Amino acid sequence: MSIKLTIMDEMARVAREHGKTLAPLNDDVALLDSGLDSLGLAVLVARLEDRLGLDPFTTSDDVQFPVTVGDFVKAYEHGGH
Template identity: 35%
Template structure:
């Protein structure tokens, strides 16, 4: 791509590549959901996923699994989309971390409040 894709375009490209593989394996798939499991729901093998990753690297110019993300953490269509969104928009990764830290702080505060009440 000549210009950086938007988050929605990344999702559309990832979905397109998955659908292309599924079309060869089981026939056309009308719509994908972010919660669809790549293996359990869609039946993709590890080699199918490697093919999708190779195609996406050629199209998007990034490989999130070289350093950023472990492929074993990718279970769903949404996980795969997020991996590419974070690779192309690193601020999402940082934002995600801050969100996780904020959530952890909130949980800790709740635990402390409960202990005080006892």
């Protein structure tokens, strides 16, 4: 499964578990409009670290958390290294 598909799959799972409805996603959708709240995003990052072995937000020097879904996916695709 590609990184992007893994992320989408995990977003759907977290939304389901948290009783949230996931918005139709494309790269320009803001993460906070995706249907996941900040806690949901934290769970997402924790799960993705397990599945992908990556935590781009610890390894990156960039302090800012990505705003859009596209930027979020890119952070993982660039591997955070």
